[in-house]
Amino acid sequence: MKLVFKLLVIAFCSFDIYADTLSIKQQQAWLEDINFYESQVRTKHIEPFHTLAESDFAKLLKELKQDLPLLSEPQVEARLMVITGAISDGHTNYFMMSGPHQHFPLRYKFFENKLRVVDATQQYQHLIGAELKAINGLPVNTLFDILSPMLPGVDNQFSAKTRFEYYLTLHKLLLGLGFVKENAATKFEFNLEGNTLFEQITPVEMSEFAKLSSAFKSHSDKLNKLDIGMPGISLSLLKENKIAYFDFDAYPSFEQVIAECKALQKQLVTAKSQYLIIDFRGNGGGSFYTGLAFSSCLLPLDQFNWKTGVFVFTDEHTFSAAMSNTIQFKQILNARIFGTPTGGDPNQFSESYRFVLPNSKRKLSVSKRYYPFLFKDTDAVHPDELIETSWIDYQQGKDPVLSAVLAEIEK
Template identity: 25%
Template sequence: MKRLTFICLLFVCSFCVDAQHLLDQAQEQFQAKNWIDAAKSYEKLTKLNSYNPEFWSKYAYTSLKTENFQEAIRAGLRALETGASKKPLSLILAKSYTGIQQNSQAAKWLKIHMEEGKTAPDRIAGDAVLAALAGSPEFKELVNFEAPESQDRDEGWRADLDYLVELMKSRHKNLYHTVQQQDFKSAVLQLRKQIPELSDLEIIGEFMAIMAMVGDGHTVLYPPFEGANGFHAFAVEFYLFKDELYIRAAAPELAHLVGTKVIGVGQLSTAELISKAQRYLSRDNDFQLKWITPIALSFTEIYALTGAGIAKRAEFVLESADGTVFKETLNALPLMRDPMSRFAPEHWVEIRKSEETSSLWTSDPENFYWYKYLEEQKVVYCQFNQVRNKPEQSLAEFAKELFSFVDTREVRALVLDIRLNNGGNNFLNKALVQQIIRSEKINTHGKFFTIIGRRTFSAAMNLASDLEQQTNTIFVGEPTASRPNFYGEDDEFSLPYSGLRGSISSRYWQGGSTSEDNRPWIAPDLVAELSAEEYSNDRDPALEAIFEYLNSQ
C-alpha cells in the first residue's frame, strides 16, 4: 500500500512539474508574440485545468491572433463562464464573430464591450479587424461619432464638446467624485455659449480646464503637439526645486540661462503664473502639480492662456546665481522633444556643474529597471523607472535576478528608487512585491527603503501602496504624485472634429487599507526635498538621508 501511495505521489508531482513547465513555456511564447505555439500551449493548459479563466482567456486571444475564429469564440465563452473579465473578452468575441461573418453576434458583443467602458468609439471605428463590420447598420449605430458635415467651425467645436461630455459620463468610473455635478454642467453650458467668441487656443484651454475640474490625473486632455493647433515650446527645461522655479537645462544657444531662477513672466509673478496655469492641469494632488507644472510651462501657448505672453513669445524676469536680475525674451519653436522625458536631451546644457559624473538617480533614467552594488555602504541600489517589461528581460525575471544577487552578497539594505516612475502595467508589480515579501534578509525594518516623489504615479503609486501595506519599507523623499485610493487607467479617446486626444479614468484603485483612506499621498518617513544647489552639485538628499539613517543604527 505504501509503495502504491509513493508511486501515486510521484505521478502527481511529475504532473505538476510538467504543467508548470508548460505554463512557463506558454507565457514565454505569449510574451514573444509567437501566437501559433502559444495557442497550442494554452489549448493544452485548458485540458489540464478547465477551471482556470486565465488559460481560457489566453487561448481565446491567441486563437484570434491565428485567425482560428471558431476556437476563439469557444474559448472566449468558456473564459466568461469561469469568471474572466468581460472587458477584453467581449472585444475578442466581437472580432471573432466578425471573422466568421456573423455580424449580429459581432455587434452584440461590441455593444457589451463599449458598455463596459474599455474602448472609446473612435478607436473601435478604426480597428482593422472590425472593418468588415463597418458597413452594417448595427455598427453605424454603435459608432456614431462623425463630425458635422458642414465643416462649420463653431458647430464642429460644439460637436466635440458634446461628444467629450458624453464620453466622460459613460466612461468615467465616478465622474463627480470631486467636482459638483451642477458646477460641471454650468462650465460646459458656459463654454458652449462662448465658443463663437473664443479663439481655437482658448477653446482648447477651456476643454483642458473642464477635464481638470474632475479632479484626477488620468482624466486629462493632452496638449496637441502637431497640426494647425499644435503647441510650441521654449528650448528650456523648468523644474520646481522645493517651491522655486528654475531653468534646469536649455538648448546650447540658451546656455546662459541655465541655473537662473524665474522671478516672473510678463506682468505676472512666478506664483501668479503657476496659479493661473494650474487651472488647465489635471492632477491627483499638489505634488503631481510639482511634476507637471514645469512641463506645462515649457509650452508657449500656456503663457497666452494665462495672459503672461503672446502665442509664440514671452518675456521672462530671471535672477542669476549672483543675485543679478535681468529680462530675457524667449521665442517659441515647434516641439522637438518628448515633454514627458525625465530629463533634458543629452546635447542640452544642464545645471549640474560636472558633465563627467552624475548622481545614481540621474545616471540611467530611461532604463526601465537596473541595480548596482554600492561596495562602501554594502547597499544594493535599484532604480525602477517604468512598470513595463523589457524586450530582453521581464520584470519578473529581473526581480528574481535582483534577489538572487542580494542573497549571495553582504547587504546591509536595499534601496528601491521609484521617484521617476510614472506607471505602466499594474499587474507586473506582483512579481517584485512577492520577492521582497519572501526576503527575510531585506523585508525587515531598517533594511528596506523606497524613494518616492512627485513623479511616483499610476502603476508606481499602486506599487508604493502595496509596499506600504505588505512590507516593512521606509519611505524616503517627497510625497507621491497620487493618492493611495485613486481613479485611474488611461481610457484614451480622440475628438472627431479637432482630433484632440486625451484619457478618462475608468477604474478605481484602492491601495489604502480601507476605502475611507482619504490621504492625498503617501508621505515619506524621511523627508528629503531637492534644492537647486544640491542638484547642481550632483548631490542626492534622499540617498544621503538613507545613509545617515543606516550609520546611526
C-alpha cells in the first residue's frame, strides 16, 4: 500500500501542471461512476479485500471523490487504475483503453532485463534494437516500479513485465500520472550499441500504433499451418508427420472443438504422428473447459508416445486459462513444460465479471472465482526445462524452445 499512496502523491503533485480539470458536470458524472464502481467491486468480486484492506479501499475512493475538482479525466482514470491494481489480482482490472487514447509509436520487449524497441513506425525505425533508458528523465526501472502494481492482467513478476512492455506506450496513462505533458513532445533516452540517443516523440492514434508487430513474436509463423476448424488453434506436421505441433494461440469455443474433434482425430491417425507439442506461448486465456475438451479429443489416440512424447510450451504471456491448461495437461497428458514461467499464478482469483461505468463507459472487470490449481506456495507454473529467447535469437527469428524439443525427439 505504501507504493499506492506514493503513486497518488506523484499524480496529485502534477494536477495543476499538465491538464485541464473537470467541469462541474463532468465531476458529477465521474462521482456517479465511482459510486457504481465501488458497488460492483463490493458485490461482484468473490473476495475483494483479500489483499487490500477494506478501510484502505474506502479511504482511497473517498480521497478520489474529494479531489475531483482538482483532476483531469486522465488523472481520474489513473487513480482508478491505482485503486483497482491495489486489489491485487490479475482478473480485477480497470481498462483505460476502453476510452479514447493514443500510444507512443514504439513496441518494447525485455531481453536480459533490457527493454528493447522491437518495432516502430517509419519515422523511428532507426531505434529498433535500442534499449530504452528513460522517459522525461525517469529511468525505466523507476517507471516499472511505479507502473507495475497498477497494470491490468498482472498475477506475478512475469506478467508484470509483459503488461509494462505494452502500457508504457499508453500516452494517457503517463499523462494521468504527470510523467508527460499534454500537447507536447516527450523526451526519450535510448542506448544503441553504446551510443546515447535522445528523441522527442509525440503519440499517435491507436489505428497507427496497431500496425506495429506485437512484442510477442510467434516463430511458428514459419511453419506450414493447417486449419483444423478450431479458430485460434492451428496444426503443423513436422519431421515427416512424426510430430503434431499445435500452435494454441487463442481459444475457440467449446462447441467448435467438439464439432471438429472427429475430423482432427482422423487427420492425426492418417499422419501417424507419435509426438505432441502444444504451444501456449502468447496465449492470454479463454475458457479452460475448452482446453480440456481439446485434450479429451487427443487422449483416445494410442499412437502418441504418452510416456515421454508430450510437450507444452509456455512464456510470460501464458495467462488465465492457458496457465490452467498447462497444469492440467502436465497432469492428464503427462506433458513436460518447456520455455519460461507463466504470467498466470496457479493459485489465484480468476474468471472475470465485466461491467461498464454508466457515464464514462469505461470497462472494468472483477474476479468471481478462486482456483487453487497447485497446493503449494508458488507464483507461476515454472517449466521443467527453462529456455529463454535471447535478443539475437529474436532478431534472427530463431525459436530455441522448439529447437530444443525437436533435438530431444531426434535423440
